[in-house]
Amino acid sequence: xxxxxxxxxxxxxxxxxxxxxxxxxxxxxxxxxxxxxxxxxxxxxxxxxxxxxxxxxxxxxxxxxxxxxxxxxxxxxxxxxxxxxxxxxxxxxxxxxxxxxxxxxxxxxxxxxxxxxxxxxxxxxxxxxxxxxxxxx
Amino acid sequence: xxxxxxxxxxxxxxxxxxxxxxxxxxxxxxxxxxxxxxxxxxxxxxxxxxxxxxxxxxxxxxxxxxxxxxxxxxxxxxxxxxxxxxxxxxxxxxxxxxxxxxxxxxxxxxxxxxxxxxxxxxxxxxxxxxxxxxxxxxxxxxxxxxxxxxxxxxxxxxxxxxxxxxxxxxxxxxxxxxxxxxxxxxxxxxxxxxxxxxxxxxxxxxxxxxxxxxxxxxxxxxxxxxxxxxxxxxxxxxxxxxxxxxxxxxxxxxxxxxxxxxxxxxxxxxxxxxxxxxxxxxxxxxxxxxxxxxxxxxxxxxxxxxxxxxxxxxxxxxxxxxxxxxxxxxxxxxxxxxxxxxxxxxxxxxxxxxxxxxxxxxxxxxxxxxxxxxxxxxxxxxxxxxxxxxxxxxxxxxxxxxxxxxx
Numbered sequence: 001x002x003x004x005x006x007x008x009x010x011x012x013x014x015x016x017x018x019x020x021x022x023x024x025x026x027x028x029x030x031x032x033x034x035x036x037x038x039x040x041x042x043x044x045x046x047x048x049x050x051x052x053x054x055x056x057x058x059x060x061x062x063x064x065x066x067x068x069x070x071x072x073x074x075x076x077x078x079x080x081x082x083x084x085x086x087x088x089x090x091x092x093x094x095x096x097x098x099x100x101x102x103x104x105x106x107x108x109x110x111x112x113x114x115x116x117x118x119x120x121x122x123x124x125x126x127x128x129x130x131x132x133x134x135x136x137x
Numbered sequence: 138x139x140x141x142x143x144x145x146x147x148x149x150x151x152x153x154x155x156x157x158x159x160x161x162x163x164x165x166x167x168x169x170x171x172x173x174x175x176x177x178x179x180x181x182x183x184x185x186x187x188x189x190x191x192x193x194x195x196x197x198x199x200x201x202x203x204x205x206x207x208x209x210x211x212x213x214x215x216x217x218x219x220x221x222x223x224x225x226x227x228x229x230x231x232x233x234x235x236x237x238x239x240x241x242x243x244x245x246x247x248x249x250x251x252x253x254x255x256x257x258x259x260x261x262x263x264x265x266x267x268x269x270x271x272x273x274x275x276x277x278x279x280x281x282x283x284x285x286x287x288x289x290x291x292x293x294x295x296x297x298x299x300x301x302x303x304x305x306x307x308x309x310x311x312x313x314x315x316x317x318x319x320x321x322x323x324x325x326x327x328x329x330x331x332x333x334x335x336x337x338x339x340x341x342x343x344x345x346x347x348x349x350x351x352x353x354x355x356x357x358x359x360x361x362x363x364x365x366x367x368x369x370x371x372x373x374x375x376x377x378x379x380x381x382x383x384x385x386x387x388x389x390x391x392x393x394x395x396x397x398x399x400x401x402x403x404x405x406x407x408x409x410x411x412x413x414x415x416x417x418x419x420x421x422x423x424x425x426x427x428x429x430x431x432x433x434x435x436x437x438x439x440x441x442x443x444x445x446x447x448x449x450x451x452x453x454x455x456x457x458x459x460x461x462x463x464x465x466x467x468x469x470x471x472x473x474x475x476x477x478x479x480x481x482x483x484x485x486x487x488x489x490x491x492x493x494x495x496x497x498x499x500x501x502x503x504x505x506x507x508x509x510x511x512x513x514x515x516x517x518x519x520x521x522x523x524x525x526x527x528x529x530x531x532x533x534x535x536x537x538x539x540x541x542x543x544x
Contacts, residue, residue: 003486004541012542036499036512037482058512060482061542105482 011065021054028116037063041112067109087135140435158492159527164518176423206422213425215346223371223405228337229259231356231371236263238381246272249299253278255309258501260335284312284461295328302331307339312461313468342470344433364424368417378404385410446525450532471518478543481513487538
């Protein structure tokens, strides 16, 4: 199956949740220096639940479709469950085969989410090697 | 008589495998001709030994071959002396050697290094490190929209009186433009500044005479001019090398070592600590000899045709914007572009699926991309083995990719 499958292209052309959140509780940016993908994530967290999620950014179709899909999924999710989303979950969300050269594009949305949640708890950010290690588990 | 393209292509085993892609990424690394592969293979299989160490005939023979490679490089660059050629790992290591050895020994807080916005990260970061650690100043020379260095910028920078070195690329790895090196060097020398040239791209596309240029430092890598990876060259004037402290410490770079100190060897060994890239030196020698056999006039004429075909192909595709020089005659080696509504990474991926190898990203030149106002670009780069047909066949592939991705 092709990386540029219809679901990826559909989200790329019509991104979901691509707007700022009023009274957000946390904002976090991650970028991918190799290819210039950038994502800024905004979350509203109330009583341990993500009640609203929005984003802004620019980059390749895969990273931008990925954040669009991810935010659709986490709206209404508990912070605990969202924090446990793994590279495997991200792979099934995207539903396309990933080659090594595109892993950082594909997982950038997940890194942004993990680190937004860590930031909200005052924890140090996750690094790329840490995230990619979870992909091998 | 022009270049016999078919005869050139026959010499590259890479081009002959079944279903081989169209390789348009030679600016990243070039494919190697049979003569280079064979020279390395024969040496590694039958004549291999360490150099400058053994007293037995085989080692002596390896040492001779290694030093003959240095002589080939000397002649290729038209340097005066063989000991002005230092073997390194890469262009990057050579440029770091200049900053770490000459820079640390010479530059004080308040001194400045002038750089152009065309530079590759390997000609920027070593000086940024000195900025952080020593408090030196970096002065930037800007370009116009065609990628030409702004003429007043260098003059203004030099007038400040604290510029000790100008670092300039011989050929931009993104825009393919060639700064006017001779004029820059003359002007810098008049102001008492040295000039360091990053010739990583220039070396495979045009003849270089360090004697004619009168540059102080010049660096290149083996794998761009059809040779192996793992070897690079730093040319530096003899009197400069004499005054520079060693870069790395270890074997080969010393005259004597005692418990309380050491005396370094003379250049170039002073800068070649450890066992050098011996097989790679043999390969580099074969690569430069191969270029000499083809000859610069045929190389330049063929590549000019390729650049013309590239510009013509790209400018006929709606939504494609060529960065830098709009006339193919003003660039060589590569052309970079962006496509409206399509991220370069996606374009390169789809072209890859269609069997075209092109690089996308900032090509290790982020300040240049910032200056151009784009986060990334796609680069088409050419080498002697490419054909106009290959380049023209890219046009429909780009159009198909745009159709897939454009909203």
